[in-house]
Structures are given as structure tokens and as C-alpha cells.
Amino acid sequence: MADKVICITSGKGGVGKSTVTANVATALAMKGYKVVAIDADIGLRNLDLVLGLENRIVYDIVHVVEGVVPPEKALVKDKKTKNLYLLPAAQTKDKSAVKPEDLVKIVEELRDKFDFIFIDSPAGIEEGFKTAVTPADTIIVVANPEMASIRDADRVVGLCEAMQKPEPKLVINRLDPKKVARGDMLDVEDVLQVLSLDLLGVVPEDKNMVSYINRGEPAVLFEDSIAGKELRNIAERLLGKEIPIPKWTYSEGFLEKLKRLFGSE
Amino acid sequence: MGFMDKLRDAFGRPPAKEVAKKRLQLILKYDRAGLPPNAVEAVKEAILKALEEFPFIDTSGVNIHITESENTKGKIEIEVPVRNN
Numbered sequence: 451m452a453d454k455v456i457c458i459t460s461g462k463g464g465v466g467k468s469t470v471t472a473n474v475a476t477a478l479a480m481k482g483y484k485v486v487a488i489d490a491d492i493g494l495r496n497l498d499l500v501l502g503l504e505n506r507i508v509y510d511i512v513h514v515v516e517g518v519v520p521p522e523k524a525l526v527k528d529k530k531t532k533n534l535y536l537l538p539a540a541q542t543k544d545k546s547a548v549k550p551e552d553l554v555k556i557v558e559e560l561r562d563k564f565d566f567i568f569i570d571s572p573a574g575i576e577e578g579f580k581t582a583v584t585p586a587d588t589i590i591v592v593a594n595p596e597m598a599s600i601r602d603a604d605r606v607v608g609l610c611e612a613m614q615k616p617e618p619k620l621v622i623n624r625l626d627p628k629k630v631a632r633g634d635m636l637d638v639e640d641v642l643q644v645l646s647l648d649l650l651g652v653v654p655e656d657k658n659m660v661s662y663i664n665r666g667e668p669a670v671l672f673e674d675s676i677a678g679k680e681l682r683n684i685a686e687r688l689l690g691k692e693i694p695i696p697k698w699t700y701s702e703g704f705l706e707k708l709k710r711l712f713g714s715e
Numbered sequence: 716m717g718f719m720d721k722l723r724d725a726f727g728r729p730p731a732k733e734v735a736k737k738r739l740q741l742i743l744k745y746d747r748a749g750l751p752p753n754a755v756e757a758v759k760e761a762i763l764k765a766l767e768e769f770p771f772i773d774t775s776g777v778n779i780h781i782t783e784s785e786n787t788k789g790k791i792e793i794e795v796p797v798r799n800n
Contacts, residue, residue, distance in 0.1 A: 597738065597742075604746060604747070630732070633731060634730070636732045637732065711718070
């Protein structure tokens, strides 16, 4: 399978890389695929929190690089989701502790044992980003429909091209249909006109996301989560299924406009 | 936002998303070409100065813009119109 090793990156921090990684990995594991999620954000580990696995970490990726344990020994098995494993980042080391060739080696050792290998990239465009991208067959760029995020995403796309990687696919995260309707926020078409990438999915703003993360339970586990539904669809599209992407847009009617004008919001 | 701000946004000014799109398209053009934001203006000024000594050139019609290029990071294109008479 060509899309086996998938790096999730963004340039800008805080746009939802770890959330997308945790959820798409969980969704694929729920479907019966054997999945490992590697947290490549050395020194700032977060993926364990989104998955609710922080208390079960014994070894981390730096132990693997130092040869203390083989990669399989460092994996944390997810209890809630069968078939899902986490290779945690180290919290005390820094990004130089894992070099591109180290991650390539780890991925090669895990490749035959898993259907999907996700790499959660650190923010930024320095060495840590390059390490995360190097072993990937497929790159997903996560961007919010917001100026700084889109500009940074474009930089990342340019760097991937310079590294001779395939063109990244785009996930637009935290799109707020209400703000789009008001003309306050860039809509899907706007973002695509600016970035011109293949769109893999659009995840709408979900007011429950904070509590999913606080509980360490990915949104895809919940049938009624609007973000969870789109994150499950992203997993399906990675499997090659053609599921139309909602545009999340409508025109605000005159009455709505008036209401907003006189309302307090 | 106050009522007057909302009124102006609802019926007068272009929506914020249109402003954002236009700004981004311009920013990315410069980013992709690896140029500072004032590069085109600076080049234009220098070229206009150089062209002043040629009476057959209509300096008011000089057009300069960045385009994408296959072989280099970016390309600055300059149109220099010749006067009709």
C-alpha cells in the first residue's frame, strides 16, 4: 500500500496536528487495521494526552534510538481501541535526539507489522519537521482557515517539494460554518484557491472537542460528534473510498443578517 | 463590535474573508518567489528612473508583476509600452 506511512504536519503550531493524527489513527484501528501512531514532537509530547495514554508510557522513541529497547517494546497499546499503538515522544530530550535516519530505521522495522504508520510532526520547519517527513509516503498538511496557518502551510508545501516528497494533501481543521456564512472566515473554496492542494477533508469546529481531549477520548469514538464524523470520513478517504466533502457554507438570509446586526453576539 | 461597526460590515465593506483571501494571495506570491514585500516597488522605481531618458517610452504605462516560473523561484515580468507617436 502506497499510503502506509503518513506524516501529519502543518508548519504553524496549535492547528490540530495531534488531534487529527489521534482521531484518524483511531478511526482506522476501529475498522480493524493495525495502526501505530508515532509522536515525533520530541520534548513537547502531546499525542499521548489526546489518546489518553500518558500514564502507561514506559519507554519512548529516544530509548529506541539509543538502543535501550527495540521499537516494538516501546509501543503503548491502546486499551480503548484494539489494534492501536502509540510510540511516544521523549519529554525530556530535544528535537535533535532523533535524526531523519533514526526515524527511517524505526519505520522500516515497524512497516511489516502494521497496516498504517502515522507520524505526528512537530510544529516549525526545522530539523524536527524534516525528520518527521523523511520516512513518509504520504504527507497531510493540517491548516485552519486563517491567515497565518495558511501561509505556514504553503511554506511546508514548498519544503516538501524541495525534499522531493509527493505533494501534501490538505485537511482544513476548525472551520466554523457560522463565521463562514457571515463572511468573516475563509471558506473551503477560498482556501483551495490560495493553496491549490488535493483536499482530504474539512473538520468543522466542534464545541465538544475540548472535553474529548480533556478526557483523553478521541472524537471519532463518539457517533454524535460533528468533528468525529468528518475525521472518520478522512480515514475512509485514506482507504480509497470516495466520500463527498461537505462545503460547510450557506448564504446568510436577510433576516439572519438583521438579527446579527441587532443581536449581542 | 458596536452597532455602527456591524452595520458597516453588513452593508458596506467587503467581507473579512475576501480581504483575507486577497492579502493571502499577494503574500504567498512573494513568499513563493522568496522576495521581500517591497521588492517589486523597488525594482519598478529603479527601472522607471532608467527609462526616463528614452522619450519613446511611455513610463506611465510601465507594468511590473511577479509570476510563477518553472525554472526559477519566481519571475518578475515588466511591460514597457512604446509611445504611439
